[in-house]
Amino acid sequence: MPHPALMILAEEAGYNASRAAGALGRLPDGISVAGVIADFATVGDFDHYRHVPDPVRSALAQVEALGGRDALRLFLRAVLGQGIAELITSGRLEALPPRIVHHHSKQLRRIAAAIAEDADWFDIDSDLFLKDVGLVTLRLYAAAAQLLDTRCGIPRSLLFRQGLAKIPAIALKFTRLGGFKPYIQIHTHLSNLEDFNEEGWNECYRCCADLYRIRPDLLGMFGSSWFYDPVVEELSPRLDYLRRIPVLGGAELFFVEAGGGAIGNAISTSPSRRKLYEEGKYMPTSYMLAWGRQQQMSWAERNPAGWAE
Numbered sequence: 001m002p003h004p005a006l007m008i009l010a011e012e013a014g015y016n017a018s019r020a021a022g023a024l025g026r027l028p029d030g031i032s033v034a035g036v037i038a039d040f041a042t043v044g045d046f047d048h049y050r051h052v053p054d055p056v057r058s059a060l061a062q063v064e065a066l067g068g069r070d071a072l073r074l075f076l077r078a079v080l081g082q083g084i085a086e087l088i089t090s091g092r093l094e095a096l097p098p099r100i101v102h103h104h105s106k107q108l109r110r111i112a113a114a115i116a117e118d119a120d121w122f123d124i125d126s127d128l129f130l131k132d133v134g135l136v137t138l139r140l141y142a143a144a145a146q147l148l149d150t151r152c153g154i155p156r157s158l159l160f161r162q163g164l165a166k167i168p169a170i171a172l173k174f175t176r177l178g179g180f181k182p183y184i185q186i187h188t189h190l191s192n193l194e195d196f197n198e199e200g201w202n203e204c205y206r207c208c209a210d211l212y213r214i215r216p217d218l219l220g221m222f223g224s225s226w227f228y229d230p231v232v233e234e235l236s237p238r239l240d241y242l243r244r245i246p247v248l249g250g251a252e253l254f255f256v257e258a259g260g261g262a263i264g265n266a267i268s269t270s271p272s273r274r275k276l277y278e279e280g281k282y283m284p285t286s287y288m289l290a291w292g293r294q295q296q297m298s299w300a301e302r303n304p305a306g307w308a309e
Contacts, residue, residue: 135147256285
């Protein structure tokens with residue numbers, strides 16, 4: 001039997017889902033909220049969280065054709081609410097490590113409250129929606145500062161990003177990691193930034209370590225960002241923990257690319273970094289950080305603070 005607090009959450013989410021579904025009116029023949037939830041969760045071993053199964057796209061297109069964009073948003077709100085209720089009552093959530101249950105429940109409460117009102121992000125192409133539906137269907141796991149996607153691999157193209165001369169050294173890093181897949185890929189969720197701080201990231205690493213205990217097939221964790229660039233230590237010292245802590249714990253760094261999407265991400269929130277970029281003194285550069293399972297678990301054993309049951 002789920003924890004009483006979770007059952008209350010399931011009731012709240014189910015109520016909000018029922019309100020949204022009630023405002024929908026008639027659905028196309030053969031289309032149901034429960035059916036779309038099930039289809040969202042039916043994915044392959046390496047389908048990224050942004051992958052939308054064809055049956056889902058077909059069902060949503062029919063809902064929109066019958067009732068328009070307003071009906072589609074109502075339907076998606078009902079999907080999230082009923083999905084929360086089904087997840088909790090199924091017992092699948094509480095089968096996860098307690099630390100992950102704690103952070104995941106927090107996100108489910110946020111989603112349950114959000115679906116009470118309409119918003120533009122209830123859209124199948126919205127990253128905010130896809131991350132929330134990933135949480136509701138357990139395609140993603142909440143881990144404080146980040147979300148965890150376990151259906152991922154590191155692209156082999158990283159071997160060639162710095163030319164032929166660097167291939168042996170990069171290949172050695174992958175040898176130490178154990179291969180290219182499967183890994184946990186971490187993602188920032190813009191609907192949940194309150195834990196984007198040093199302790200929130202440390203909690204993320206502990207969640208990964210707990211997840212390895214039930215998923216020993218996972219080789220480790222990886223993520224890509226401009227803030228893994230070693231020069232950020234000098235430009236923005238307050239962010240250095242993002243790279244420093246994992247690297248000191250045995251994580252590997254891989255060059256990805258200079259410029260590109262890193263530019264907007266690096267300069268959008270920092271006038272000082274923007275000024276250096278505009279003066280030609282700084283080129284935002286993406287790096288991938290990959291942290292092997294055993295090294296990350298060892299780090300978590302040495303740093304067991306944070307959430308407590």
